[in-house]
Amino acid sequence: MTETIAAKQIRVKGIVQGVGFRPYVYQLAGRFKLCGHVANTAAGVRIHVEGPQTDIAAFLASIPAEAPPLAQITDVDTMDAPTEGFHRFDIIASRDDSAKSALISPDVAICDDCLQEMLSPRDRRFRYPFINCTNCGPRYTIIDDIPYDRPQTSMASFPMCALCQAEYDDPENRRFHAQPNACPVCGPHVQLLDGSGQASDTKDPIGTAVGLLKQGRIVAIKGLGGFHLAVDAENEPAVARLRQRKHREEKPLAVMAYDGDRIRRFAHLDDEEMAVLASPQRPILLLAKRSDQALAPSVAPHNRYFGVMLPYAPLHYLLLEKAFAALVMTSANLSEEPIAISNHEAVERLAGIADAFLVHNRDIYLRCDDSIVRKTAGVTRFIRRARGYVPTPVFLNHTPPPVLACGAALKNTVCLTKEDRAFISQHIGDLENLATYGAFRDTIAHLQRILAITPQAIACDLHPDYLSTRYTTEQSDLPVIQVQHHHAHIVSAMAENHLDGRVIGLAFDGTGYGPDGTIWGGEVLLAENNRYERAAFLEPLPMPGGTAAIKAPWRMAISYLYQAFGESFRDLDTPFMASVDLKEADILVAMMQQRLNAPLTSSMGRLFDGIAALIGLRSSVAFEGQAAMELEMIAAPEAAAPYDFSWQASDHGLRIPTAPIIQGVVTDIQHGLSNAHISRRFHTTLIHLLTDLCSYLHRQTELDRVVLSGGTFQNAILLEELSRSLAKNGFAVYAHRLVPPNDGGISLGQAVAAGAMLADGA
Numbered sequence: 001m002t003e004t005i006a007a008k009q010i011r012v013k014g015i016v017q018g019v020g021f022r023p024y025v026y027q028l029a030g031r032f033k034l035c036g037h038v039a040n041t042a043a044g045v046r047i048h049v050e051g052p053q054t055d056i057a058a059f060l061a062s063i064p065a066e067a068p069p070l071a072q073i074t075d076v077d078t079m080d081a082p083t084e085g086f087h088r089f090d091i092i093a094s095r096d097d098s099a100k101s102a103l104i105s106p107d108v109a110i111c112d113d114c115l116q117e118m119l120s121p122r123d124r125r126f127r128y129p130f131i132n133c134t135n136c137g138p139r140y141t142i143i144d145d146i147p148y149d150r151p152q153t154s155m156a157s158f159p160m161c162a163l164c165q166a167e168y169d170d171p172e173n174r175r176f177h178a179q180p181n182a183c184p185v186c187g188p189h190v191q192l193l194d195g196s197g198q199a200s201d202t203k204d205p206i207g208t209a210v211g212l213l214k215q216g217r218i219v220a221i222k223g224l225g226g227f228h229l230a231v232d233a234e235n236e237p238a239v240a241r242l243r244q245r246k247h248r249e250e251k252p253l254a255v256m257a258y259d260g261d262r263i264r265r266f267a268h269l270d271d272e273e274m275a276v277l278a279s280p281q282r283p284i285l286l287l288a289k290r291s292d293q294a295l296a297p298s299v300a301p302h303n304r305y306f307g308v309m310l311p312y313a314p315l316h317y318l319l320l321e322k323a324f325a326a327l328v329m330t331s332a333n334l335s336e337e338p339i340a341i342s343n344h345e346a347v348e349r350l351a352g353i354a355d356a357f358l359v360h361n362r363d364i365y366l367r368c369d370d371s372i373v374r375k376t377a378g379v380t381r382f383i384r385r386a387r388g389y390v391p392t393p394v395f396l397n398h399t400p401p402p403v404l405a406c407g408a409a410l411k412n413t414v415c416l417t418k419e420d421r422a423f424i425s426q427h428i429g430d431l432e433n434l435a436t437y438g439a440f441r442d443t444i445a446h447l448q449r450i451l452a453i454t455p456q457a458i459a460c461d462l463h464p465d466y467l468s469t470r471y472t473t474e475q476s477d478l479p480v481i482q483v484q485h486h487h488a489h490i491v492s493a494m495a496e497n498h499l500d501g502r503v504i505g506l507a508f509d510g511t512g513y514g515p516d517g518t519i520w521g522g523e524v525l526l527a528e529n530n531r532y533e534r535a536a537f538l539e540p541l542p543m544p545g546g547t548a549a550i551k552a553p554w555r556m557a558i559s560y561l562y563q564a565f566g567e568s569f570r571d572l573d574t575p576f577m578a579s580v581d582l583k584e585a586d587i588l589v590a591m592m593q594q595r596l597n598a599p600l601t602s603s604m605g606r607l608f609d610g611i612a613a614l615i616g617l618r619s620s621v622a623f624e625g626q627a628a629m630e631l632e633m634i635a636a637p638e639a640a641a642p643y644d645f646s647w648q649a650s651d652h653g654l655r656i657p658t659a660p661i662i663q664g665v666v667t668d669i670q671h672g673l674s675n676a677h678i679s680r681r682f683h684t685t686l687i688h689l690l691t692d693l694c695s696y697l698h699r700q701t702e703l704d705r706v707v708l709s710g711g712t713f714q715n716a717i718l719l720e721e722l723s724r725s726l727a728k729n730g731f732a733v734y735a736h737r738l739v740p741p742n743d744g745g746i747s748l749g750q751a752v753a754a755g756a757m758l759a760d761g762a
């Protein structure tokens, strides 16, 4: 008895292009002896199969179960179709379609198969730095439009040789329809340029670059999403020179090492951390320094951690293979400008910084920095989300109208929503200069094109003077929805945790514009997607000198002391007061009294800064958050009692005075207690205070979900111990896993909040 022949049409959505999905379907159809075809469409992948019912059912069940490692299926639609009498199964050419919702894969690190081939002398791609296959290689950064086919990528200008074409056409081959497929005969090549951009006549550009690096030279190296500046991480004068030329004084520099064995020479590395490092995304992971390590002190001064990554582009393996314990690999830019991506731009902007340029002729269409992650409370969390993760969307639990969100002023990202997906861009940078503003505009245009999204509204911050606000006024035809910074923080964490309704939101960070015109940053909100109410906040106090007080935490220390002790703060017998020029302190007090250039802030970040300065840890900082980070790092591991704390009712919610905490810190200083102990007591104080405060709010509101967001929650002690303490008191606690807790996550919160306000008919 023969089973009747049936036919089905199947549409698969998700990340199913550029990840070897069609050859996978082809082989699967072969296994079940089904006929028909598979094609990429702009909406995903479409399959037509014909065969016995039971075989089709088995085939359908296998599609998600055995999908290729880089595929991410979000939807499978199956419909009956007329049988057409096919006799074989084919992969057919891409068809355009009006509904573009195919998901583009992020850039993927070289896979083990390609690495083996590259290092094998008999392979035709031996030491060829552009080797790739359907499981690895560049994607997001080389795509100009969808569907994802070679003519729409920066590989369009490299026609394949006969051998590459044969691989590309063979469904059994690992390089079947691998769009960036190339070899030394037909593909891109590296070239070495001198410091002025002139081509050098070396026959071995990579070997020569390695030689320069060994001599302590700075080499700009073109990677996947932009240029790095590289130096030998063991060569202190070279690393110091890089810092000086790049105007980067103290911020840690990331390093890249060949493998786990070499990393273990300078950092602690367990199996879980190794798995994060070796994942196809290859992020920079913060690893604790070994005490006996020998990397240059300038790599990460005053820091217990190194930012470490494994090689991800084939070129990186060739550079690191023989020579170095590690290379410093830092984004090629000046301070907070965008990373350089074109050869011409690199030579122009990095003149005087790089001694040589290792470039190639495969264009980068979109810049994308390295991602940075840290493991806290057993979870890998983002500090910066970019290469390897973008443009993978965050899936929402609802379908807001399509919105473009412009993000925050610092650590800017943008976000576009479509159906139940929120596409957060790569880290763009601080929107404070025109170069970054250009990158911001390019990224929006590019994402709108490759995602085919036409937003119905633009979301932005409340702040009147941001560059992103200027952008929204240029898009005059769309309604603009302003979302308060800390509301956006809380909604970003709600969105990735699929929370609806009302929550207690703890939003702690350095700076965010408050609707009352003061600078917020120590906020306890009762928040929903579309609205919030300020339930409690750190008592606002002046920042003498405005942004100058961010760069000079000693100014904040004076402000806290003045608040806590009044005029008599001048007589305090502490090393800090002994170090302060009293005339300067008087100027600050006058500014505060007359409210001259002394904006009020409730910022938690400033409180960390102020205490760091009070205990003599740091009176000025080279980058925002530095003092707070160092205060966390010195905290003693053993428990300590909290300082006194309280809160008082006010017209705008509960006010948390800082004076009792500051008075406690000063008493400990005067009693000669260690900084480690004081830091621990301060952390303990916050944990007790916030747990008690949430319990109080719970009694008022019955809310039992607490959401943690804002840059302060990069602090591992606070995140871990506060989460534990809240959980012990019966709260469900939600933090970030998919986007950074810092301002890099703001665009997601803005998009979801604005979508909710729009749906509300606001």
Ligand code: ZN
Pocket: 110, 111, 112, 113, 114, 115, 132, 133, 134, 135, 136, 137
């Ligand atoms: Zn590969």
Ligand code: ZN
Pocket: 160, 161, 162, 163, 164, 165, 182, 183, 184, 185, 186, 187
């Ligand atoms: Zn070729």
Ligand code: FE
Pocket: 485, 489, 509, 510, 511, 512, 710, 711, 742, 743
């Ligand atoms: Fe923030």
